[in-house]
Amino acid sequence: MDSTKDKSYILIVDDQPQNIQLIGTLLRPYYQLSVTDDGYKAISIAKSKLPDLILLDVMMPEISGYEVCEELKKDPTTKDIPIIFLTAKHESEDIVKGFKLGAVDYIIKPFNKDEILVRISTHLRLKASEKMLIQKNEELELLNNQKDKFFSIIAHDLRGPLSGLVGLAEILSNELTKLPQEEALELISSMRDSADKLSKLLDNLLQWSRVQIGLVKFTPVSVDIAALLNQNIDLLCETANRKEIKITNDTPENIRANIDVNMFNTILRNFLTNAIKFSYRKGTIKVKTELSESGETTISVTDEGTGISKGNIEKLFKINEKVFSSGTEGEPSTGLGLLLCKDLAEKMGGSIRVSSEPGKGSTFSVTLPIGQ
16 A cells, blocks of 8 residues: 555454454554444444444443444444454354344454455455445446436427427428418428527537537636627527517626636526526516635526526436426427536536526526636
């Protein structure tokens, strides 16, 4: 081992000083150690420090090793710690009792030095393998959730506009020569809207998938925050004007920061698009920038729209949850944009926060460690 930090941590519990001294001398070059001669103290140490393995004497005053083991196995925080019993008894029923209580092994006194080292090393490796297996299972579960999200988006979001596009194209193909020009133009406009929805959804879907597999790299540059916010607001002004919505920008001039412009633009445009979508006609959307003393910058987008229930707020950034709701004038929602925003914010070392009250509006904020 190169350093103490890299060494496994073992708790030794034995009421015989000579045993503690012997085991301690043997193990100290290889492991971090804590020792105690009291079963109650052992329980306290195990619960507070969570050792990687416990060497536990069976016969102790006041409380036996069996009782200590039983107590630790009841507690979810300590139940998975491997326990090796130290015993002077050879009777099979005592050994069986230890295994039934959850022990992984036993060592009979007087100790054989090589045996102690081998048994401890074996069970620490098994524990490490088990931990790695749990981690891999969690990763697989996450991948399955992502797969389910993809299927959900394809089934729910792509099918709608795609079916509409196909249906409208079929009507035009069969009836174009019979339709008045005004009706034909309306159908073409509807086709354009469906194609636009598909394009935006696919853009989000592809960008999110690129983030998941690590193809999106964080590339910070120095930018003027107020100017960048105004650029994004200008891009969405036409969409806001259709609903007679006013967008204000309360951002001090000359705030420069090192950010990834593409990631930031994606986050802000999602915030603004959602604010417009869920705002009522003639409403106001406020963009605001605040600097903290610790060097963090928070950009928030506040609307006066429909708001979000507490239950749905908790689902917004979860891969395995779905929040599909239409805007105030029937605008569709993919349920993917905010998930993408969360991942991008975290790639920039930041975070996203949501506060909302149904019927009174919402505030979406991104906080980044970029203040200069």
